[in-house]
Amino acid sequence: MSTPLRPYNGGLLYIRTADTLMKDELADLLRQALQSYLADSGIEPPEGLDIQIERGRGSGHGDYASNLAMRLAKTARRAPRDLAQSLVAALPAHPHVERIEVAGPGFINFFLTRDAAASVIGRIHREGAEFGRSGEGAGRRIMVEFVSANPTGPLHVGHGRGAAFGSALGNLLEAAGYHVHREYYVNDAGRQIHILTASVLVRYLEHRGEAVPFPVNGYRGDYIHDIARDLEANHGERYRISGHELLADLPADGNAGGDKEQYIDALIQRIRELLGEARYLEILKTAVGAITADIEEDLAAFGVRYDRWFSERGLVESEAVERTLERLRAAGELYEQDGAEWFRSSHYGDEKDRVVRRADGQTTYFASDIAYHLDKFERGFERVIDVFGADHHGYMARVRASLDAFDHDAERLEFRLVQFAILYRGHERLPMSTRSGEFVTLRELREEVGNDAARFFYVMRRPEQHLDFDLELAKSRSNDNPVYYVQYAHARVCSVLAQMAERGIQHDRDRGLAAVDRLVEAHEQALISALGRYAELIESAAATHEPHQLAQYLRELAGTFHTYYNAHTFLVDDADVRDARLALITAVRQVIRNGLAVLGVSAPESM
DSSP, X not given: OBOOOBOOTTOOOOOOSSHHHHHHHHHHHHHHHHHHHHHHHTOOOOTTOOOOOEEOOSTTXXXXXXOHHHHHHHHHTSOHHHHHHHHHHTOBOOTTEEEEEEETTTEEEEEEXXXXXXXXXHHHHXXXXXXXXXXXXXXXXXXXXXXXXXXXXXXXXXXXXXHHHHHHHHHHHHHTTOEEEEEEEEOOSSHHHHHHHHHHHHHHHHHTTOOOOOOTTSOOSHHHHHHHHHHHHHHTTTTOOOHHHHHTTOOXXXXXXXXXXXXXXXXXXXXXXXXXXXXXHHHHHHHHHXXXXXXXXXXXXXXXXXXXXXXXHHHHHTXXXXXXXXXXXXXXXXXXXXXXXXXXXXXXXXXXXXXXXOTTSOXXXXXXXXXXXXXXXXXXXXXXXXXXXXXGTTHHHHHHHHHHHTTXXXXXXXXEEEOOOEEEETTEEOOEETTTTEEOBHHHHHHHHOHHHHHHHHTSSOTTSOOEEEHHHHHOOSTTSHHHHHHHHHHHHHHHHHHHHHTTOOOOHHHHHHTGGGOOSHHHHHHHHHHHTHHHHHHHHHHHTOTHHHHHHHHHHHHHHHHHHHHOOSSOSOHHHHXXXXXXXXXXXXXXXXHXXXXXXXXXXXX
16 A cells, blocks of 8 residues: 655655665654554553664565564554554655555555655765765774685685685775774694695605605695705705605504504604704795795785784794783683693583693694684774684684683674685586695686686675585676676676767766656666665675675676666667766766775776
């Protein structure tokens, strides 16, 4: 049903730049109607009622909708539709609301006047690249830690998804006004780094003519040979030791009936004894430095930037880890058992206690993580977001437990778990094992499909969802390729403007903005409605930390534009209609450009 509108007793309220303000105004209308209805009905008003206004679901459902009647039907002892009709009858008028309808089981749908809906076109032209940005998070500091892959090899395509997600999330939060600090935690201490060092030393010895079998548990990629060759070129014989001396009395490796873990640990210890700690650390730092530099270069070329690269080794060498453990020990949160030292994480919700120092005296990765997260919180960030691989699911409870032990609000720490993408070429699944050296690197992916396709594909879905990355689709120039589809919409607008210039037609933007009431076609109204959702979408996606919302929106906006493009001619003889349509499609171009920039994707002018 539709209803005429009564005068609005709050006076004239104008639609402002943020859709949330319009929603506030509509909520206020409903609040007044509800107060009037309750007063007439003698029903006690519910306490703390939050009146929810959402964007309409599309054509025919209004620009905004509320489920208030369905939520209050039980309290009012009325059918939801009947209650909705009573509330609508009591609603004050609003200068930008054309009509209100009750739909379905009791939704209250608001339809804005055509002028009000089309005003978004003028806002887009006025604000340009700033359109959609807000001050929602002004003055609030957020840290996003992402990728943080061990510097034991190049980044592979699995890491790329975390890179694209973390980068887009940081951009999205900045668009919503937050002060964002991006950080990469370099795991340059611990057992895997020692395995890396041993792998490099063995390859170095091979190059120097020593007959040393490569450990089963070593890192096998070609990059290990590259680092070993650099060691040889720069230092000659400095790290040479006898193969016979190195292997004497070592336990059997995994391929000889032994335990590969025991063998690699014994090999590392023998290398340290023979080289001495100074020379051993030179190899370690050379290997880690080379791989970290490669990772940094790779991510920069992928459009990913960081404010800080935080070294785990720096935590250890500054004794921050030991100081953290001492604080826990003094608080009675550590105990000894089986020669190891344990943190009472089960007291804080973890499923069991965790080792922070092994029986051999070495601190664990978890001990470093406790110190690192304590450092994060003590730097004063209001919120900390850790973007981890899905295999870190069991890590969340123990890290939160450590923060609780220091009386920090663990709710300020959010984990986003990213499933590794699985790469396909046609129907062939490609390998991704860093240890075996059989994997497709992020650099190789970028070179084959380009940054734009890689970044868009990576963020199309929620990070927790499984993602099959289809190389052939990512390279295709078809509507089935989502990034091509969105970029092509941007390029099509540019082509219209090029045609206009070729025909000697001048676009009078001001005349077009003054004539937006001539945009009466259904396709035009659908585009205007889609543009009106953008600012709210940015706020929503930032609040939920979900860049995929933006990727989906851009695909929908592009689809609506392509439908309009195929159905109508833009460069018509009627100057008012022509300029209004050009104002509309250039607004579409601006929003697509703004949205793609948040995702780290370019907006080409030709395809």
